[in-house]
Amino acid sequence: MTVWIGTCPKCGPVRIESIAQPERCKTKVMLGKNVRTCQQVLTEVRGTRQTR
DSSP states (O other), X not given: OEEEEEEETTTEEEEEXXXXXXXXXXXXXXXXXXXXXXXXXXXXXEEEEEOO
């Protein structure tokens, strides 16, 4: 898999390990007692290296 680094408007720089280039942030965010996925649109996404 490739490690992607992008910028989320809420979370800042994020690192996502995925085969395809991600379009949305997948960071877990606490909302009260619930945990949700951020889902904001990523900008400046670039692939870095591949992992096994």
